[in-house]
Amino acid sequence: MRVSIIVHHMKKNTRVIHPPGVVLPADNRPLVAPIYQSVKFTFDDSLQTESFLRGERAGFFYSRTSNPTLRQLELLLAELQGREDCLLTGSGVAAVAACLLSSCRQGDHILAFVESYGPTRYLVQHLLGRYGVTHTLLSIEDRAGIERVLAGTPTRLVIFESPTNPVTKIADIGHLTAHARQHGAMTVLDNTLAGFHNHGGCAVDIFLHSLTKYASGHGDVMGGAIIANGPIISRMRKDVVSLGPTLDPHAAFLIQRGMRTYFLRYERQCANALAIAEFLVRHPRVTRVFYPGLASHPQHLLATQQMRDFGAMVTFELAGGAAECDRLADALRYFAISASLGSVESLVLPSRLLGGKEFTREQRTASLIDEGTVRLSVGLEDVGDLIEDLRQALDKAFAP
Template sequence: MSDFNTSSTAAVWAGEENLFAEGAICLPVFNSVTFGYDDMGEWFDVALGRKKGHIYSRNTNPTVRPLEEKIRIMDGGEEATSFSTGMAAISNTLFTLLAPGERVVAVKDTYGGSNKIFIEFLPRMQVDVCLCDTSDFDAIEREVAKGCKVLYLETPTNPTLKIVDIERLAKAAHAVGAVVVVDNTFATPINQRPLTLGADVVVYSATKYLNGHSDVMGGLAVGRKDLIDRIFHYREITGATLHPHSAYMILRGMKTLELRIKRHNENGMRVATWLSQHPKVDKVFYPGLETHPNHDIARKQMTGFGGMLSFSLKGGFDKVVTVLENLKYAHKAASLGSVGTLVGPPRTTSHVELSEQERANAGIPESLIRYSAGIEDGDDLIADLEQALAKA
């Protein structure tokens, strides 16, 4: 069984269609570091890639491989590989695809760790980095037309939920022979499938929605086989390997991915709509709102708007502290995409690595609260926000 008509069925079955050892219906965790062969010829064939199998868990592992196959099928890619964290997926992909003297075009509004790669690490490698205004698609196209090796996009962006037109910009990138990489962490393959819009590689922090329970870290990359094979080779040598137990936990979380995303979508929209009408809220950033500047693009390329939103308060950071400290149904903590609501300011979460000036340059006000709506009852979340805002 390899074809799935629905994402919900794929989330449960993809990569796990067969019974496992002793007839088990749940995937075992293979903690073995290495795998032995009595037949030397078979060992050589597996080692050289002429036959399927596993040699050493830094490279491949029978618990990890089904996870890679699941995301491959759900995203519609040719191949997939895994990593120890989301940032490992992003960094390994960029370091694989870029070499000294080459050029990458990216948007300014990327996750803080990704942004650090663009402003600190890639320049050390003599890679020419061009960061464009995320909402100025004409400017991005002009920079791409000058030539680049990679176009890197993130949509929706973290933490201001800007939307990038993947299809339009992918066409511009392919016209100059560039590879298009899209961070799809916020949307997941349930809400958005960038490969169908022209992306060549999609990267994920599997720590977030894919796992969904804030109890394990991991990263994934899926896309064109020739590119993923290169990225896999870089990862197997540099060693940012996903642990088998982490793969098992992510696989277990993904079985309920579509169910969770439906509630995240519902709560995200309800909370964003309510906040947009509150007198103490200055601005709400959520692509599902008709007031969002790229709402039409979001509707075109997304099937749901997600549980992530952010909002800025009138009165500055002191108000942020008051609201956060009075929320009851929200963990004041980093990360996102969990079953429980997570909140925090970018200065201590998504963009803690950046200075205040760097955050300002990225269009992130200090009065901003990033809000990852969980799967709690929506009425409870709104009541909780109401009482916290009343104390600001």
């Protein structure tokens, strides 16, 4: 290293900027990969630097373009989702925005859905609309509409979710991808709720994830991922490096740490969610429960064909409408009233805090969000405690 050669000439105020290097012997390594919390990387000389910049040799140079801590997480997530490559972003929404901006050009048409995450709809309807990209917004259940639009309007991409948030509708992924492929449209699945181990076998072109949810798992860090085969990610990486929604190495490290317990957490949260859904189905104040793992879910069969497990979001309806929802949310002790989902702690959102306020009457009907809708994100607490909490809060919420 250059600095160690000239160490005897260094003044102390130079030394603090060029501290002693510590090199691990080749046969000695940390069990947990270190965080490369460095914006810059250097080579021994300018020829090697130029060779790297021309893509002729491996290495790292500037962290907005690539960083070893991010690369390790990218490789892990791509492998789990069953695709060749991954591109990390600073939030889930940044992954959605970067994917859409990089994939579309003026005059393109996008097929999107009423049941999609609010900011995704905003990007499609408003932001991309300003750049001359048109769209059609359907319900994910509208199979005939999907076929009609894909056959009748040249479409650049179809962006969708499954299960949908909050009422856990299951998209028929085989139907969607077959019709999209037939008509030359790319499919983009925001797979945040289903996780990295689900849907990889489907013919989806691009997966999006908010790493803020199940991946990090502890509600303390945000991130996003775009996962697809190599050529798609290489093309996108060029654009995204210039858009700049980079994930910080420390955030990548925390997400990587979260991933070590991903399967344990996801499986236990699903088991807790199923037990809670079964409790709610039997409760006299609950008129309807949405959870794809319930045999009574209208798309349970499709869900079992497409997914290994069904996620930790349970949504239900209360007979007493918005006021009963509020009383329930306020009375719960272990479910915090808060945004997001998929972390270790349980959360609740009563109807007044669920999205879709901008929907037309027709879209609102399709969304299935009602005055009495309550969304739970089920965490890792003891399931008996969670059920007791719901039981006491439902008693308090019911004001005859």
